[in-house]
Amino acid sequence: MLTAVLILTAALCASLTLLVQQGANMAALQDSTASQTIARLPDASTDAQDRQADESSDGSEDEATDSSPNGTSGTNSTDEPPTENQTPSESETPDSNPTDDGLIDLNTADAQELDTLPGVGPAIAQRILDHRASIGRFTSVDQLLDVKGIGMKTLDKMRAQVTVR
Template sequence: MRDKPRTLLTPGHALVVIVLLMAILGLSLALIMQQSMNLTAIANAGTSGSSATVSGKETDNSANADNTTQTNEETPNGEHSTDNPSANNPSANNPSASTDTRININTASFEELQSITGVGPVTAQRIIDHRKAIGRYSSVDQLMDVTGIGSKTLEKMREQVKVE
């Protein structure tokens, strides 16, 4: 009765198993690398005030900060002069500063969160609960940690939210 083995594994079957295991290993390593890069970006954004995360890529804003700095020099008669004529008008450098209608996910209420595309009452509550658990969001990308928000939903939301 037990003359035959229970399973017959041919070299072709073994090759398929090996290829599948290699594919799974490669996918696992890719996900680990992506998570590592996300954590590095979050850590850098939290420690250096001059970097920001835009569409998943970190950009350095220190060059922009140098362009908007002003120097106050005292003239011989005691008056102050500025090299930047728009120094007294902060919105002159950034015309969209007064028209920014994005919702700050660190201070948004339950109702404000529901006004975001793709966010219903359950997801809004999950965003608030996650915010309470972590203290505050340091990047919009952290919304991916909220159950129910995937990459597609985050891309729909990205233009409507901000972190301050």
């Protein structure tokens, strides 16, 4: 009988030890996940700048992204010089015009165009341009998550307005 009690006590101790170790591992995992999430969150000043930019661009966003069928209103790419990633012939083709379908191409947009996106202010627009310069070209809209200050919520707000061509 004493042997059975000792065996059960040893099993209980082993079980409790494993439970404590598992709890410690879970706590460490949650801490690392929380720190990664915090690292991806924009700072309060960037948030305030973005909200301020969004409020100041009310109404002007439609004018900047809409163009009439004859191309007389909105941004006209033939009036502007091509960006550094475009050749002159690309800026004249309808497929590369970022306003044809109302979507902003992440690979050709300038800071002004990016600033019209919801959740994007001048600081984040510049970070997007810097990230594009560092990677060459965007291959997916989801690569915006690599830009500091853009998280899932911000990406979800702008996803319908951006594309990668």
